[in-house]
Amino acid sequence: MNEHLLRGSDPKLEPAISYEAGDDLARFQAVGWSNNDPTTGIVVPATWDADPAAAIRPVGITTAAAAEDERVLVWFAGHFNEDLITFDASFDTPEKRHTAFIGAPTPTRIRLDPRFG
Numbered sequence: 001m002n003e004h005l006l007r008g009s010d011p012k013l014e015p016a017i018s019y020e021a022g023d024d025l026a027r028f029q030a031v032g033w034s035n036n037d038p039t040t041g042i043v044v045p046a047t048w049d050a051d052p053a054a055a056i057r058p059v060g061i062t063t064a065a066a067a068e069d070e071r072v073l074v075w076f077a078g079h080f081n082e083d084l085i086t087f088d089a090s091f092d093t094p095e096k097r098h099t100a101f102i103g104a105p106t107p108t109r110i111r112l113d114p115r116f117g
Contacts (some may be wrong), residue, residue, distance in 0.1 A: 013108040016073035019043045021066040028063075029086040030100055031058040031074060032056040038105075043072055046100065048090040058100045059108045061085060075110070082112040 004053035005028065006013060022034045034042030036057055046058035061080060066072035082097060091097045094114070101110040 003084070005081055005084055006079060007081050007113045008111075010079055011077050011111060012115040013078035014076065016063045016075045018071050018073055021068055021069050021070050021072040024076075025062050025066045025072055027065045028061055028062075028080075028084050030058040030088070030091070031062055031072075032059050033109040045088045047078060047088045048092075048093075048096050048114045057104060058106050058110075061110065067102075076107050079111045079113070085112065 020042045022044040025031060025045065031033040031043045032046040034044045034055070035041040038059070042055060042058070043062075047056045050056035060074035060076045061070065061078070063073040063075060085097070086095050087100070091100060098112055098114070101108060101112060104110065
């Protein structure tokens, strides 16, 4: 089993930033803003929906698990091992997981690659 979180150095892993968790979060979970607004939202699991307006767009990855109302550190940049990232069940295909961060708003610069990709 490949247990290395990072898959490369581009984009460079940048320091994580602390936010309030709006739900229980797993270690290395893909997260977004509860209302898709970083100025007023809190960090919750990202969700996929065929209607992008109904989804919680992924913008970051948690560094550790956190319970609701706790502080959680979130990475917004790095090249990660897709196999170790926790996704909501709505990301139910490899393609949805692999492309989850494409088009994410600035400052997100996250790249995912599977173990054999």
